Amino acid sequence: MESSEEYFAVFFTTSGAIRFHRFLRNNTIPAEVKPVPRNLSTSCAIGIEFFYKGNLSLLIIQDIKQIYIKQGNQYILKYAKGH
Template identity: 35%
Template sequence: MEYMVLFFTHSGAIKFERKCKKNNIKCELMPVPRTLSSNCSISAKIKVESSIESLIDEEVEKVFLCKKGENVLIYETE
C-alpha cells in the first residue's frame, strides 16, 4: 500500500526517511500536496505491505492512505 506521511518539522521528515532506509522501505520526500494540510512543507511517500504503525513517532502529524487517487486520513496526532 502507498502512504503519504506529514510531519511537524523538516527534521522529523529527515529522521523518518533515515528510519525507512534502515528498514529497507522506499521513501520519497516531497512537498506536501496542496490538498493536504501540514505544519511544515515536507511529506514522505512510502510503499509498504506491512503495518506502518512501527514507523509512526512523535514527529508524525498525519498519515494518509493513497487509494485510487484519493488520500484517506488513517492517523492524526491528537
C-alpha cells in the same frame, strides 16, 4: 504475495520528515521526500511518500502529524497524532 500500499506522511517540522525518511531507508522501506499536497497540510512543506505492507503502527514516530493512504487520486487519513 501481498503488495505494498502507498502512503504519505505529514510532519510538524522539516527535520522530523528527514528523520522519518532516514528511519524508513534504514529499514529498507522504499521512501521518497516530496512536497506536501496543499489539500493535506500547509504546515510543513515536505512529506514522505513510502510503500509499506504490514502493521502501520510499527512505523509511528513522535514527529509524524498524519499518515494518509493513497487510493487512486485520493488520500485517506489512516493516522493522526492524538487520535
